[in-house]
Amino acid sequence: MKNFGLDIWSNNNFIIEDGQIKLNYKSMPSILQIVEEIRSDDVRGPILLRFPHLIKRQIKSLYSYFDKAMTENSYNGNFNAVFPLKVNQFPHAVDAITSQGAQFNYGLEAGSKAELILAMSKTPSGAHITVNGFKDEEMITLGFIAAQSGHNLTITIEGLGELETIIEVAKKCDLKVPNIGIRVRLHSAGSGIWAKSGGMDAKFGLTSTEIIEAVRLLREENLLQHLSMIHFHIGSQMSDIAPLKRALREAGNIYAELKKMGASSLDSINIGGGLAVEYDQHTHSKSRNYSVEEFSSSVVFLLKEIMDAKNVKHPDIYTESGRFIVASHAVLITPVLELFTQDYQEKLLNFKEVNPPLIKELIDLNSLLNNKNCIEYLHDALDHMESILTLFDLGYIDLQDRSNAEILVHNIIKRALYLTSSNPTNELEQLQVRLQERYLINASIFQSLPDYWGLNQHFPVMPLHHLNATPIRAASLWDITCDSDGEIGFNPEKPLYLHDVNLDEEDYFLGFFNVGAYQETLGMNHNLFTHPSEYTVYINDTDYTITNKVESKSILDILESLGYNKDILSDKLKNDLLASEFITEKEKNDTLAKLELYLEQNGYLRTTN
Ligand code: PLP
Incomplete structure (x- = not known):
């Protein structure tokens, strides 16, 4: 029995009980039970399950750790958070985020015109909207329309050109002017594979000279009272906390300097996203070297220290971490369609009246194999197989004999692996790796796990059932696209072992976890495989309900x-x-x-x- 690293990546969201993985919440349904109910409606192909309670759990944890840090540090500013829509714009994800976040006044972040329209339509009243990314006059005008419509919205300028456009729009119309934020270009860069958003060569943000110029322009145009926020983002999935601390020191000092320069309405620091998710299944804390608690207390402590030293009122703190909020809420379920060595089934043995001596020996080894002799018999079987292949090449035995030998030897290996699974020898482990089983999954890696394809990002994967049996097959996963990149190969450093199941007799389902961030919108329709059928599952004290069915697109x-x-x-x-x-x-x-x-x-x- 193996727990597939559940204690590392699952944050207690799931548990293993009765050989199945279950939601560790209220009535604790098993995922298999939910999947079987959905499939009883003739749904086939991959299934994406959303669990809104897991979104709430993350939002709550973010707010409560910041609250705790603020209380402990006697911090006088407020904490606010927004969800960056780029992380998941799917309607049932956004609905879950806004409804579960309403009690916290959780807002939305937009990085494009379409996301801004979505934010304007979906942000709960009173919650904040931040607008980042490159903007044209239309997008800026949309920001004015949003402010006029009563939204509490901050347009973050990424360059001086955008500020000039804001000034022009303000002159052209009499609409309410939104709050203005400045994205600062820090010299501190982030860490991790997504860390391209910080540093002097970053794509976004104003240099110190440009920030001074921005303040001058705002003052000249009588708009300085709208400057309320400075913003930075050092990259998603920040693996190390040290760069964040450097960035906070830099941004905190810029904030304090701006206050001294007369930016009296400036009252917030937006620290962007970056909070990492644990995707690792094998080694503790490989994806990040800090906890949310450490993250929040570092942010609060450092900002307080800088502000107190410069005698500046503590700013409100905003975060835009989205990966941390939604990654865990979605689980992708893929049926296994085929195990490639299942061609070696005993029922396909077809002996002759007189079989060659080596085949006769393999028959004996197969029938007499037991706990005590399995290693010795395995060695004999492997040795015989070599000889049989040589005899075949020389024309001394025929294809039927060879087929019988292959089935017998595979059976002997599998049984030896079972018999030694509680205490495998090095040799058997190597044999397992050499004799990898290929599991064909009814899904597309390009569509559902694009970050695996593009960035080699590992996602926790495990079977939904059979969890009281030790998995013994070293597994590589093949998807059904016609593309050899559609494969998650066996990695001896992060090995995946799965069960040896007979798919003629039973189903076998794999779950990919923490797929709720970025994967859905980044997913591509390679080979025209589209978004999996999706369902939202609400769990209550006694049962669960499945709603929001969106079936995968028809052909x-x-x-x-x-x-x-x-x-x-x-x-x-x-x-x-x-x-x-x-x-x-x-x-x-x-x-x-x-x-x-x-x-x-x-x-x-x-x-x-
Ligand atoms: N805010 C900004 C400006 C971003 O560019 C991003 C994404 O990179 C985020 C927030 C989301 O960060 P995360 O992926 O850590 O949730």
Whole structure:
């Protein structure tokens, strides 16, 4: 039995009980039970489950650790947080975020026009909206419209050109002027694979000379009273806390200097995102070297220290960490369609009346193998297999003998692995790695785990069931795209062992965890595999409810989203079929019905799994 690193990555959100992984919340349903209920409605292909209570848990933890740090440090400013929409813009994710965050006044961050429109439509009244990223006059005008509509919105300028546009828009219209923020370009850079957002060569932010110029311009245009925030972001998934501390010292001092320069309305520091998620399944705290508690107390402590030293009122603190908020809420479930060595099934043995001596020996080894002799018999079997392959190459035995030998030897290896699984020898471990099993999963890595494909980001993966049995097969996972990059190979440094199941007799499901951040919108339709069917699951004290079903797009809808006319496509297919000759009218109608059904189904595979 293995726990697949649950104690490392799951933050107690899940537990293993009765051989299944379960939600560690209220009625504690098993994920398998939820999946089976969904599949009983004839849903096939990958399934994405959203658990809103896990979003609430993260929001609550962020707010309570900052509250705690502020109380402990006698900090006088307030704490606010916004969710960066780029991390997950899907409707049922955003609805869960805004509804679970309402009691905390949790707001939204937008980085594009479309995200700004979404933020304006979805932000709970009174909650903050921050606007980052490059902006044109239209986007800035949208910010004015949002302020006019009553939103508490801050436009963060990424360069002086944007400030000039704000000034022009303010002159052109009589709309309410939104709060203005300045993104500062820090010399401190972040850490981790996403750390390209900080440092002097960063894509965004104003240098100190530009900040001074911005204040001059704002004062000259009588807009300085709208400057309320300075902002920085040193990169997502910050692995080390040290760069954040350097960035806070730098940004804190810039803030205090601006206050001295007369920016009297300036009252907030926005520290961007960066809070990391533990994705590692093998080694404790590999993804980050700090906890949320340390993160929040470092931010509060450092800002207080700087402000007290410069005799400046403590600013309100804003964060934009989104990965930390939503990564855990989504679990991707993929059925396993095939185990490639399942071709070696005992039922396929086909002995002759007289078998070659080596085959006879393999038959004996297979039937007499037990706890005590398994290593010795395994050595014998491997040795015989070598000889049989040589005999085959020399033409002394035929294909049937070779097939029988392969099945027998595979069976002996598997049974030896089982018998020694509680105490495997080095040799057996190496053998396991050499004889990797390939698990074909009914999903697309490009669509559902794009960061694995693009950045080699590991996501925790484990079976939903069989968890009271020791997994013995070194596993590599193949997706169903026609692309050899659609594979998560076996990595001896982060080994994944799965169970040896007979898929003719039972289903086997894998869950990929912490996939709620970035994966959904970054996912691509390679081979035209689209977003998996998704469901939101609310868990209560006695049961759970499944809502917000959004089935994976049908084949015709996928094609239509590319710009094809689905009616023209389906008419062409049907007309071609009807124009062909059928022997019976029934066959014609049945085939037409089949075609129509296929076009309305999603593009994932529909074998029994
Ligand atoms: N804020 C800004 C300005 C960002 O660019 C990003 C993403 O990189 C975030 C917030 C989100 O950060 P995270 O991925 O840590 O949630």
